[in-house]
Amino acid sequence: MTADDLRLILFTLGMSALAVLVALPFGLALGWWLARKQWPGKALVETLAMLPLVLPPVVTGLLLLKLFGRKGPLGPMLESAGIEVIFTWKAVVIALAVMAFPLLLRCVRTAFEEVPRHLEEAAATLGKTPWQVFTRVSVPLARRGIAAGLVLGFARALGEFGATMMVAGLIPGVTETLPLAIYRGFQAGDDSRVWMLTGVAGGIAFVALALAGYLTRGRAFK
Numbered sequence: 001m002t003a004d005d006l007r008l009i010l011f012t013l014g015m016s017a018l019a020v021l022v023a024l025p026f027g028l029a030l031g032w033w034l035a036r037k038q039w040p041g042k043a044l045v046e047t048l049a050m051l052p053l054v055l056p057p058v059v060t061g062l063l064l065l066k067l068f069g070r071k072g073p074l075g076p077m078l079e080s081a082g083i084e085v086i087f088t089w090k091a092v093v094i095a096l097a098v099m100a101f102p103l104l105l106r107c108v109r110t111a112f113e114e115v116p117r118h119l120e121e122a123a124a125t126l127g128k129t130p131w132q133v134f135t136r137v138s139v140p141l142a143r144r145g146i147a148a149g150l151v152l153g154f155a156r157a158l159g160e161f162g163a164t165m166m167v168a169g170l171i172p173g174v175t176e177t178l179p180l181a182i183y184r185g186f187q188a189g190d191d192s193r194v195w196m197l198t199g200v201a202g203g204i205a206f207v208a209l210a211l212a213g214y215l216t217r218g219r220a221f222k
Contacts, residue, residue, distance in 0.1 A: 001196065004173075009200055012178040015089065016157035019096035020150050023104055027149065031108030032138065052163075053102035061166025064095060068167070091168035092175050099160045100153035107152060107216075111145020112138060148215035155208035158201065 033039075034046055052060050068085045069075045078085055085091050115138055123133045139146070161179040168175040170184060178201045185194040 005193070005197070007173075008176065008178065008181055008197075011176075012158060013204075015092050015177060016096055016100075016154050019093050019157045020100050020104060020153040022093060023097040023101045023153060024150065027101060027104040027108045027153075028139070028146070031105050032112050032134065034105075035109045035112035049105055050102045052099050057099060057160065057162030058166055060098060061095060061163035064091075064098065064163065064167040068094070086167060087169045087171065087175060089168075089175060092164055092177065095163040095167045096157035096160050099163050100157040103156050104149040104153035107145050107149030108142070111142035111149070114145065115141045144215045148212045151208050151212040151215065155205050155212070158204060158208070 030045075030049060034042065065086065066072050067074055068078065068091070070079060070086075075086075083090075085094065119141065120133050120137050123137045124130075128136065159179060160177070161183065164175070164177060165180060170176055170180045172181075172184070176184070178197055182194055182197050182201070185191075185197065
């Protein structure tokens, strides 16, 4: 393994971790809202949030490209603020966060659904504000499910290819992640590097899935 390979691996790990941290506040808010409230359009919002899970990743990447591009809804505003997104590391984080969000949301929602309502109600009767109930009761009791969502989201981000390619491009040393490097190595016929990177990606994914499985076992509350 060369120094460039090590930098590539660390870059991918860092981008994946940052992506799930970016997605976490949205996942917590929407997950709790879906688990605890009934409101018009709930099914539609949940369906839209889950779309990246079933859409071809290149389609998701194309939508992000149109959204953040110079002619898109957010592009001119970001450009006027001096923020460049497309074909930068920021685009990598956005693409990974969007693709990881559905798995994170599903785990978070399930975790909140398993929190006994009477514990939240008891905290409210003791004078706790809704925010205090959420941060001191709901989130701590749902922590294993939330952690599992973070791990699964991280694993999904780690393996993302299509959306990243569309919105960030394949720029070695700038936006190239492990899956993109494997693809580039395959195109170049560098089999030894391809298999080495494949082994690294597979090993990280295996550990992430094993950890997620451990976190989800015995999660239900009595």
